[in-house]
Amino acid sequence: MSGQDTRAAVIGWTALALLTCVHGGHMLDLLRAATPTNPLGHPDPPPVPRVRCWCSSYPNATVCSWPEPSHSPPTRYVATCRERHRESVIKPCHLVQPGSSPSSERLWSCHLPNLRLLTDHVINVTAIYSNRSSSYLSSFMLEDILKPDPPVDVQVSLKAKSLQVRWSPPPTWANMDIFPLKYHIRYQWTTRGILKSVGLGPFESTTAHLKGLAPGRSYLFQVCAKELLGLGECSRWSSAVKITLPRNNV
Numbered sequence: 001m002s003g004q005d006t007r008a009a010v011i012g013w014t015a016l017a018l019l020t021c022v023h024g025g026h027m028l029d030l031l032r033a034a035t036p037t038n039p040l041g042h043p044d045p046p047p048v049p050r051v052r053c054w055c056s057s058y059p060n061a062t063v064c065s066w067p068e069p070s071h072s073p074p075t076r077y078v079a080t081c082r083e084r085h086r087e088s089v090i091k092p093c094h095l096v097q098p099g100s101s102p103s104s105e106r107l108w109s110c111h112l113p114n115l116r117l118l119t120d121h122v123i124n125v126t127a128i129y130s131n132r133s134s135s136y137l138s139s140f141m142l143e144d145i146l147k148p149d150p151p152v153d154v155q156v157s158l159k160a161k162s163l164q165v166r167w168s169p170p171p172t173w174a175n176m177d178i179f180p181l182k183y184h185i186r187y188q189w190t191t192r193g194i195l196k197s198v199g200l201g202p203f204e205s206t207t208a209h210l211k212g213l214a215p216g217r218s219y220l221f222q223v224c225a226k227e228l229l230g231l232g233e234c235s236r237w238s239s240a241v242k243i244t245l246p247r248n249n250v
Helices: 003-012
Strands: 013-022 027-036 052-057 061-067 076-083 086-092 094-096 107-113 121-129 132-140 152-159 162-168 181-191 194-203 207-210 218-227 241-244
Touching (some): 061 121
């Protein structure tokens, strides 16, 4: 390659860096990608992974996941994690490939067990294709990304003049005695084709008694779980349970 061609190649490739800082959430995202003008016909770098991390069992189970881009060339991923103030100690993040179902989004994931509490951690996910790469870096604390799995075994039944809602904690939350959960209830109904919704809570027990619901109306009940002190966010809503009240006062 001549000196002129080399200079053209250098000028033809530009770097794009996007830095996003969210104050108060201890989050720092750094997205790095190469944006080529591609004068020599080299393949483009793979897309920057869109990574989301959450901790479903404090502090034992942290998962990071990202979708596999559609119509992308075969891409290899490397995922690592380290503590922000211990840069020399880098741990691999155990990769799990997407499932084979063609009807849903193909998600890659990696698992990080037993991270330190109250510590900044840095996850690095790099996509590699044909000697080109794009990286995603994110700094997080476990306390900011807590998100339990949904409660299970939700049951709704009539008890005298009230409606009883019962549920069980998510079985994946392993330290209920040390890190208890609180819960929120959502119930919904339809009136003249319009969906109505009411949220209740928090509840520290796994049973709630409700009064004042309309006789003869059908309701859908769901429950979500959140760390007792309010760290992180509520889980996804549980599977809905439907009940139709009899035509007398409840």
